[in-house]
Amino acid sequence: MTDNHWLIRGAKLLGRHAADVRVSDGRYAQIGNGLAAEGATVVDAQGLVLLPGLVDLHTHLREPGREDAETVLSGTQAAARGGYTAVCAMANSQPVADTAGVVEQVWRLGQEAGYADVQPIGAVSIGLQGETMAELGTMNASKAHVRMFSDDGHCVSDPQLMRRALEYVKTFDGLIAQHAEEPRLTQGAQMHEGELSSRLGLAGWPAVAEEAIIARDVLLADYVGSRVHFCHVSTAGSVDIIAAAKRKGINVTAEVCPHHLLLTDERVASYDPVFKVNPPLRESSDVAALRTALAEGIIDAVATDHAPHAEQDKTCEWAHARPGMLGLETALSITVEALGGPDNVDWDIVAERCSRTPARIAGLDDHGHDPEVGQQANFTLIDPTTTWTVVPDELSSIARNTPFAGLNLPCTVQATFLRGEATVLDGKLTDRSQETA
Ligand SMILES: NC(=O)N[C@@H](CC(=O)O)C(=O)O
Ligand SMILES: [Zn+2]
Numbered sequence: 001m002t003d004n005h006w007l008i009r010g011a012k013l014l015g016r017h018a019a020d021v022r023v024s025d026g027r028y029a030q031i032g033n034g035l036a037a038e039g040a041t042v043v044d045a046q047g048l049v050l051l052p053g054l055v056d057l058h059t060h061l062r063e064p065g066r067e068d069a070e071t072v073l074s075g076t077q078a079a080a081r082g083g084y085t086a087v088c089a090m091a092n093s094q095p096v097a098d099t100a101g102v103v104e105q106v107w108r109l110g111q112e113a114g115y116a117d118v119q120p121i122g123a124v125s126i127g128l129q130g131e132t133m134a135e136l137g138t139m140n141a142s143k144a145h146v147r148m149f150s151d152d153g154h155c156v157s158d159p160q161l162m163r164r165a166l167e168y169v170k171t172f173d174g175l176i177a178q179h180a181e182e183p184r185l186t187q188g189a190q191m192h193e194g195e196l197s198s199r200l201g202l203a204g205w206p207a208v209a210e211e212a213i214i215a216r217d218v219l220l221a222d223y224v225g226s227r228v229h230f231c232h233v234s235t236a237g238s239v240d241i242i243a244a245a246k247r248k249g250i251n252v253t254a255e256v257c258p259h260h261l262l263l264t265d266e267r268v269a270s271y272d273p274v275f276k277v278n279p280p281l282r283e284s285s286d287v288a289a290l291r292t293a294l295a296e297g298i299i300d301a302v303a304t305d306h307a308p309h310a311e312q313d314k315t316c317e318w319a320h321a322r323p324g325m326l327g328l329e330t331a332l333s334i335t336v337e338a339l340g341g342p343d344n345v346d347w348d349i350v351a352e353r354c355s356r357t358p359a360r361i362a363g364l365d366d367h368g369h370d371p372e373v374g375q376q377a378n379f380t381l382i383d384p385t386t387t388w389t390v391v392p393d394e395l396s397s398i399a400r401n402t403p404f405a406g407l408n409l410p411c412t413v414q415a416t417f418l419r420g421e422a423t424v425l426d427g428k429l430t431d432r433s434q435e436t437a
């Protein structure tokens with residue numbers, strides 16, 4: 001059923017004043033008080049907070065290649081339930097998204113599913129091998145309009161390749177999203193290197209392996225005059241380097257993941273591989289520094305690094321388990337928690353870090369806008385007064401590897417609208433199969 005006219009009644013826009021919002025033919029049509037229903041479907045949004053639809057800079061959708069862990073459909077359904085209207089899909093699929101063909105396929109699958117816009121990220125190097133630059137220009141010129149490139153899962157560790165890639169993307173105002181991990185410093189690494197790794201006898205992944213690459217790439221971005229974005233920043237030392245770079249006016253941006261804002265390496269003591277992730281869970285001093293940096297804007301955005309893994313790749317011995325955890329359906333709740341909880345959070349900062357800024361970084365012009373007549377109606381409605389318990393089997397993702405199982409979290413997503421159509425209503429996915437035939 002197509003429903004083109006909606007009246008959202010009484011939502012608190014950006015958590016501030018309540019207003020009625022009329023949505024017609026995909027766009028905001030009227031914003032005011034006491035608007036008449038006039039044939040529109042009415043959504044009672046009293047007490048709900050309206051935010052621009054969230055935008056994820058870092059999602060692993062696993063299609064093509066590992067549809068047993070996630071598909072574009074299941075991943076974007078998880079996104080919609082998490083309040084997202086757009087996700088950037090990482091390139092480490094099988095085959096790797098290193099050609100126009102693969103990025104166009106992923107883009108089209110997103111459009112067909114109809115739950116969130118999928119913006120493919122292209123690989124920097126062919127096959128993520130870190131040797132030969134992929135055809136960035138061809139991917140940019142394709143229907144998928146790729147502007148962001150990343151070898152995520154791997155670091156672009158060769159400084160010459162990184163330099164050339166930065167030079168190349170500069171020609172079309174693109175950017176490189178770096179997974180900062182000096183591979184020589186993390187060989188065999190199983191967890192954060194610190195007091196606990198020594199005690200548990202697990203090989204360490206030192207903070208300096210991340211910080212050394214971030215420092216190098218800040219210098220390269222400055223030298224080349226191009227843009228670098230740092231994925232999943234996890235240490236206090238990285239925050240210091242990024243802050244210094246920004247003070248100098250160097251064009252760098254950074255994201256932090258919800259799990260790094262909430263969890264520490266102490267979880268590893270359970271040897272439950274659900275807590276294994278790259279970069280690893282760090283120390284409480286890192287968590288504190290990341291929270292402050294996010295609140296202050298030194299870290300620009302929250303990104304999920306949603307990394308679904310099939311049961312057999314996660315429910316095994318720690319050393320053999322794949323790194324990565326689910327994120328899309330829990331990110332908003334954890335961000336609110338990390339920014340002071342539902343009673344104290346500044347919703348404008350949530351909108352900035354989870355929607356406006358990531359949309360700007362990714363170049364998604366129709367996303368990340370506050371309600372304004374004429375803009376595309378991409379938004380989400382959040383109930384800040386409710387809490388929910390994370391039950392893995394109730395998530396929309398195919399995979400089950402959430403590190404937050406059993407946790408009681410603030411805020412529920414009541415509805416999400418993509419281009420003026422509900423993808424989630426009353427907390428449940430809508431049927432989108434008619435929309436996209
Ligand atoms: N974060 C992870 O631990 N894993 C990611 C890759 C990555 O983001 O580096 C994955 O693709 O599973
Ligand atoms: Zn990564």
Ligand SMILES: [Zn+2]
Binds near residue numbers: 090305
């Ligand atoms: Zn990732």
